[in-house]
Amino acid sequence: MSIYRLYCKYKLILEAGIVLSLFSFPWWMPAFYLTLAIRVLFFSILVMSFTFLAGQAGMISLSQAAFFGVSAYAVAITTVRFGIHFPLSVLIGILAAMGLASFFGLFAVRVKGVYFLMITLAFGQIIWGLADQWVSLTGGYNGISGISSPRIGGISFANPRFFYFPLLCVFLACLIFLALIKRSPFGLALRGVRDNPSRMVMLGYPVFLIKYVAFVLSGVIAGISGIFFVYFTGVINPHALGLSQAVWVMLASILGGVESLVGAIIGTLILSAMEVLLGQIIERYMLVIGVAFMLTILFASKGIMGSLQKFIPLRNLINAINKAHK
Amino acid sequence: MVKNHKKSALTLQGVSKWFGGVSAVRGVDLVIKVGERRALIGPNGAGKTTLFNLITGELPLDEGKIWLFGRDVTYWSARQRVMLGLGRTYQITQIFPNLTVEENLFLAVRRRQEISTGLLSNLFRSQTADSVFRERVRQVAQSVNLEDALTTLAGELSYGKQRQLELGLALAVDPKILLLDEPTAGLSAGERKWMTQLLEKIDKKVTILFIEHNIDVALHIADSVSVMYKGSIIAEADPEKIRMNKRVKEVYLGSPEVNG
Amino acid sequence: MTEKIVLLLVLNSLTYAAVLFVMASGLTLAFNLMRVVNLAHGAFYLVGGYVGLSVLIITGNWGIALIAGGLTMAGVSIVIERFLLSQVRGNFLAQALLTLSLAIILADVSLAVWGGDPISIPSPTFLNSPIYFFGIIYPGFRLFILLIGIIIGVGLWFLLKKTKLGMAIRASVDNREIASATGVNVDRLSVMVFALSAFLGGVAGVIGGSFLALAPGEDFKILTLTLVVVIMGGMGSFGGTIIGALIISLILSIGRLYVPQFSIFLTFVPMVLVLSIWPHGLFGREK
Ligand SMILES: Nc1ncnc2c1ncn2[C@@H]1O[C@H](COP(=O)(O)OP(=O)(O)OP(=O)(O)O)[C@@H](O)[C@H]1O
Numbered sequence: 001m002s003i004y005r006l007y008c009k010y011k012l013i014l015e016a017g018i019v020l021s022l023f024s025f026p027w028w029m030p031a032f033y034l035t036l037a038i039r040v041l042f043f044s045i046l047v048m049s050f051t052f053l054a055g056q057a058g059m060i061s062l063s064q065a066a067f068f069g070v071s072a073y074a075v076a077i078t079t080v081r082f083g084i085h086f087p088l089s090v091l092i093g094i095l096a097a098m099g100l101a102s103f104f105g106l107f108a109v110r111v112k113g114v115y116f117l118m119i120t121l122a123f124g125q126i127i128w129g130l131a132d133q134w135v136s137l138t139g140g141y142n143g144i145s146g147i148s149s150p151r152i153g154g155i156s157f158a159n160p161r162f163f164y165f166p167l168l169c170v171f172l173a174c175l176i177f178l179a180l181i182k183r184s185p186f187g188l189a190l191r192g193v194r195d196n197p198s199r200m201v202m203l204g205y206p207v208f209l210i211k212y213v214a215f216v217l218s219g220v221i222a223g224i225s226g227i228f229f230v231y232f233t234g235v236i237n238p239h240a241l242g243l244s245q246a247v248w249v250m251l252a253s254i255l256g257g258v259e260s261l262v263g264a265i266i267g268t269l270i271l272s273a274m275e276v277l278l279g280q281i282i283e284r285y286m287l288v289i290g291v292a293f294m295l296t297i298l299f300a301s302k303g304i305m306g307s308l309q310k311f312i313p314l315r316n317l318i319n320a321i322n323k324a325h326k
Numbered sequence: 327m328v329k330n331h332k333k334s335a336l337t338l339q340g341v342s343k344w345f346g347g348v349s350a351v352r353g354v355d356l357v358i359k360v361g362e363r364r365a366l367i368g369p370n371g372a373g374k375t376t377l378f379n380l381i382t383g384e385l386p387l388d389e390g391k392i393w394l395f396g397r398d399v400t401y402w403s404a405r406q407r408v409m410l411g412l413g414r415t416y417q418i419t420q421i422f423p424n425l426t427v428e429e430n431l432f433l434a435v436r437r438r439q440e441i442s443t444g445l446l447s448n449l450f451r452s453q454t455a456d457s458v459f460r461e462r463v464r465q466v467a468q469s470v471n472l473e474d475a476l477t478t479l480a481g482e483l484s485y486g487k488q489r490q491l492e493l494g495l496a497l498a499v500d501p502k503i504l505l506l507d508e509p510t511a512g513l514s515a516g517e518r519k520w521m522t523q524l525l526e527k528i529d530k531k532v533t534i535l536f537i538e539h540n541i542d543v544a545l546h547i548a549d550s551v552s553v554m555y556k557g558s559i560i561a562e563a564d565p566e567k568i569r570m571n572k573r574v575k576e577v578y579l580g581s582p583e584v585n586g
Numbered sequence: 587m588t589e590k591i592v593l594l595l596v597l598n599s600l601t602y603a604a605v606l607f608v609m610a611s612g613l614t615l616a617f618n619l620m621r622v623v624n625l626a627h628g629a630f631y632l633v634g635g636y637v638g639l640s641v642l643i644i645t646g647n648w649g650i651a652l653i654a655g656g657l658t659m660a661g662v663s664i665v666i667e668r669f670l671l672s673q674v675r676g677n678f679l680a681q682a683l684l685t686l687s688l689a690i691i692l693a694d695v696s697l698a699v700w701g702g703d704p705i706s707i708p709s710p711t712f713l714n715s716p717i718y719f720f721g722i723i724y725p726g727f728r729l730f731i732l733l734i735g736i737i738i739g740v741g742l743w744f745l746l747k748k749t750k751l752g753m754a755i756r757a758s759v760d761n762r763e764i765a766s767a768t769g770v771n772v773d774r775l776s777v778m779v780f781a782l783s784a785f786l787g788g789v790a791g792v793i794g795g796s797f798l799a800l801a802p803g804e805d806f807k808i809l810t811l812t813l814v815v816v817i818m819g820g821m822g823s824f825g826g827t828i829i830g831a832l833i834i835s836l837i838l839s840i841g842r843l844y845v846p847q848f849s850i851f852l853t854f855v856p857m858v859l860v861l862s863i864w865p866h867g868l869f870g871r872e873k
């Protein structure tokens with residue numbers, strides 16, 4: 001409660017401070033941490049897309065990594081294979097994610113619960129299979145490398161310091177966009193569908209359409225994340241849209257709490273930091289992710305949909321932030 | 327055989343439904359006039375709830391025809407029927423447990439025109455911004471005695487209050503015909519009285535078809551009663567005559583839950 | 587000429603269908619009784635295959651390796667059921683996610699133990715001789731795999747329809763409460779069925795590893811194909827499993843032959859066609 005009070009009182013100052021300090025990063029942060037910050041920012045966008053769908057619409061999607069990967073591949077392929085560059089390649093990337101989500105959504109959105117999980121898993125893996133097998137286009141297992149960041153008016157965005165600003169702006173835009181949707185009538189309708197779809201039908205809502213729009217929207221957001229990913233790392237391979245990536249996203253989201261967009265960012269931060277720290281110590285990184293995921297499910301099993309994540313100390317803070325924004 | 331379906335609120339003709347080999351509803355004919363209050367009674371498993379699901383379109387029917395306000399809605403989707411002015415409550419409470427009472431009612435009052443016509447324009451408006459809807463939510467909350475509980479999570483309400491919210495959700499859509507599935511089931515004597523009064527207060531223009539096990543409540547509200555047994559309507563008359571009907575006594579009034 | 591290719595295609599897809607069927611029927615078995623969508627089933631396949639390989643190297647006997655692969659996974663699954671799944675019983679989504687975490691863990695463990703290079707299980711020597719018929723030469727071992735698939739299918743049918751145990755299982759699938767009221771120990775039955783399901787996964791791994799390769803990533807690949815089979819056939823239906831396995835493996839074989847770069851992607855086509863008419867698969871129902 002005290003955190004909540006404190007937070008409410010200084011909310012504006014606090015948030016302005018956070019945003020300003022985010023903008024100041026490139027000036028004083030060591031390169032290593034700036035790189036980490038960039039990774040956290042673009043993966044946060046991906047995790048937010050999952051959190052939005054899971055928390056608001058109750059759809060646990062394992063296809064997000066596929067949307068992320070498809071737009072990244074689209075940018076890589078147009079750039080490297082066809083010589084199509086910045087504004088157009090990005091547009092194609094987003095359209096690819098949108099198109100795929102619109103297509104998957106037609107089938108996935110009609111079922112719920114574990115069926116939805118299964119179908120999104122299978123769909124996502126099939127895209128993985130395509131990336132892995134279609135060697136002439138995607139480079140197969142090794143993927144595509146050498147995608148350079150755009151250069152606009154003499155500024156090369158390959159420099160992390162310059163890459164950071166557009167990323168931060170898009171990140172904030174996605175965050176604000178999703179937060180606005182959350183409190184819009186459409187957001188309320190989504191939560192209605194999550195809680196009780198059959199009642200929603202009897203209230204006259206087009207349930208399929210509502211879920212479908214949310215699904216496509218979250219696919220596009222995931223695609224936006226993929227574009228920054230491929231520009232920043234310069235490489236894309238099937239691993240980026242594999243099942244382990246999908247699980248990573250889910251884990252980050254659940255750690256932060258699926259109800260909260262800010263939680264998505266915090267969850268991404270924790271996992272990314274863990275990745276860096278553990279990467280230096282042990283080789284069995286996936287094992288740690290797997291065990292962390294298992295423990296999260298065991299201790300927060302109801303938390304996937306509800307609020308049984310109290311064991312995570314961050315929960316209080318996130319709750320406070322959520323409440324203040326209601 | 328069925329005349330007048332142009333003027334009636336609801337007309338059923340030979341409606342049947344099978345679950346696998348089991349026939350749950352068989353050849354039901356029913357005509358309900360505009361503004362009528364009709365009770366549907368019958369022992370457990372008679373097929374009453376199934377009949378409701380057929381009328382709303384939540385279950386597809388196997389045989390027969392359904393008219394709502396003169397329109398043949400037999401092959402319409404549930405949502406289309408709702409848009410025509412059909413509202414319902416469920417025997418097993420169907421509310422939004424993780425939303426507040428206010429949000430529950432908001433969903434109900436905002437429904438059709440809002441979402442279907444202005445999906446995009448709705449994305450960015452705050453859900454509580456519109457004062458018209460706020461006022462309407464307050465009205466409905468008041469009409470089902472929940473104005474004090476607006477900020478409570480629906481899942482945390484007492485059972486009785488949840489039933490009131492259930493009714494509120496159905497009323498908030500301004501239905502022209504209302505199907506109520508056992509509105510007083512599971513309530514205490516006091517709560518039942520409350521609920522009966524709420525039902526009586528519903529605008530007289532609204533046509534109501536309701537399932538009710540409690541004969542006192544049924545007699546109090548209904549203009550006429552239909553009795554269902556093993557999937558068929560076996561009698562249809564005004565409440566007093568139904569009480570006297572020998573066959574009804576056999577299948578229904580003799581059973582213990584009548585006065586429960 | 588073309589008839590020979592068609593015959594080869596059909597034989598190839600039938601043997602592959604046998605593996606997919608064994609996998610999918612295991613998944614279906616667990617789903618029917620416990621409502622668990624076991625996303626670790628692909629990991630059971632991979633680890634079972636690896637265990638079979640190790641046992642084969644020690645004993646030199648393929649039959650023993652087959653049983654060992656199956657039994658090991660059955661043992662592992664009992665531990666999983668007792669200590670993990672039981673924690674989130676009734677929450678189907680949490681159960682599925684839990685098995686997903688196990689899939690990740692098992693994948694990494696098997697990478698640590700068996701390494702990252704693709705390996706194949708040597709098939710039994712007495713079956714290695716090619717068989718000549720209808721003018722084509724076909725490896726005897728692959729026909730043997732088909733036979734194993736059929737035996738397992740018939741065995742499952744017999745178990746479920748003709749034995750007391752099968753009756754208890756079917757009764758519990760219909761209605762857990764009534765079954766346990768009539769004296770069926772549903773909890774113990776669940777452990778047994780889950781173990782049987784994992785056994786099938788392990789067995790499939792040894793069979794599959796003998797004519798395909800075992801490697802990291804194969805677990806998720808076979809899981810995907812298995813899911814495609816059950817999504818298409820309808821979750822919970824054995825008949826759907828058989829039909830799904832036949833269709834998907836036929837598509838895969840045709841794809842491998844003519845458009846290898848799209849073989850996995852092509853399985854998408856029948857699945858999407860089916861789903862657009864039946865959202866829950868050919869023989870599936872909601873819930
Ligand atoms: N979805 C379903 N699948 C199979 N059978 C069903 C289904 N729904 C209802 N039934 C069966 O149809 C018959 C009628 O059920 P229904 O719920 O309509 O009865 P009811 O008159 O509402 O009873 P109650 O007074 O107990 O509410 C019952 O035998 C029931 O078991």
Ligand SMILES: [Mg+2]
Nearest residue numbers: 374375376417
């Ligand atoms: Mg009923």
